[in-house]
Amino acid sequence: MTEQSVPSAADRLLDAASRLFYTRGVPNVGINEIIARAGVARMTLYHHFPSKDALVKAVLERRRAERQASLARADQRAADPEGQLLAVFSLLKEWAETPDFRGCPLVAATVELGGQLNAARPYAQSHQDTTREYLASRARQAGLAKPEALANQLLVLLEGAAITALVQGSSESATAATAAAKSLIEAAKQH
Numbered sequence: 782m783t784e785q786s787v788p789s790a791a792d793r794l795l796d797a798a799s800r801l802f803y804t805r806g807v808p809n810v811g812i813n814e815i816i817a818r819a820g821v822a823r824m825t826l827y828h829h830f831p832s833k834d835a836l837v838k839a840v841l842e843r844r845r846a847e848r849q850a851s852l853a854r855a856d857q858r859a860a861d862p863e864g865q866l867l868a869v870f871s872l873l874k875e876w877a878e879t880p881d882f883r884g885c886p887l888v889a890a891t892v893e894l895g896g897q898l899n900a901a902r903p904y905a906q907s908h909q910d911t912t913r914e915y916l917a918s919r920a921r922q923a924g925l926a927k928p929e930a931l932a933n934q935l936l937v938l939l940e941g942a943a944i945t946a947l948v949q950g951s952s953e954s955a956t957a958a959t960a961a962a963k964s965l966i967e968a969a970k971q972h
Contacts, residue, residue, distance in 0.1 A: 791829040793819040798840050803886050807837055807893045807901075834900060837890070841904040844886045848908045851876075852915045862922035863966060866935065869916070870962050873939060874955035877946035884947035888940070912936055926972035934965055 788796065797818035801810040812833055816826055830836040851872055858868035876882060883889060887908050890901035916935045920928035938958040945954035 790819070790821045790825045794821060794826055794829060794836065795839060795843055798836055799843060799886075802837070802840055802890065803883055804881065807890050812836075837894075838900055838904075841887060841890060841901055844890075845904045845908050848885065848887065849911055852912065855915075862919040863925075866916060866919045866923070866966060867959065867962060869912075869935075869939065870942075870955060870959040873942060873946075874952045874959065877943070877952035877955050882946065884943050885940070888944070909936060909940070912939070920969065923966075925966065925969035927969065931965060931969050935962055938962055938965075 794815060798810070798815045801815060801818060812823075812826065815836070816823055819826075826836070830839060852869070855865050855868035855872055858871070859865045885905070885908075887901060887905035891899060891905045894901050913932045913936050917928045917932035920931045920935075925931055938961055942954040942958035946952055
């Protein structure tokens with residue numbers, strides 16, 4: 782095994798915290814459990830992350846980057862902008878069909894942490910802003926009418942489908958959202 786294939790202590794902590802926060806919720810996971818799961822000493826945790834809040838923010842940043850990477854996968858799935866718009870929905874359907882699906886980790890953390898000084902909200906907002914801009918960009922490239930308005934509608938479909946998939950335990954909402962997205966795209970072609 783090469784040195785590059787062995788995750789660093791910081792990566793092991795982020796991996797453990799990411800899994801635990803996603804499956805059980807940020808408030809329900811303690812530092813001791815993260816340390817045990819990562820196989821590091823307490824001082825190692827505090828060397829990399831001075832508090833649980835700092836670890837939570839690092840996990841949220843990682844999750845934001847992962848969600849952004851899914852947009853890049855949509856680009857790889859289709860050669861044209863319209864196909865890329867719809868690929869976002871097919872990726873959601875595939876994700877919703879995974880056994881550990883709990884919806885968007887950024888939205889979940891935002892709900893779990895609540896309050897006005899919510900540490901998760903800026904990460905969730907950033908992800909939604911980036912997703913909205915991605916959708917608007919592809920709509921502009923496809924020559925669709927009112928690309929910003931369409932992007933807002935598609936974002937609401939995506940977010941709603943993800944939440945519904947979590948609550949219902951089924952990817953059917955992603956299928957329904959895809960059909961709705963196709964209708965919106967067709968209507969935007971005719972204007």
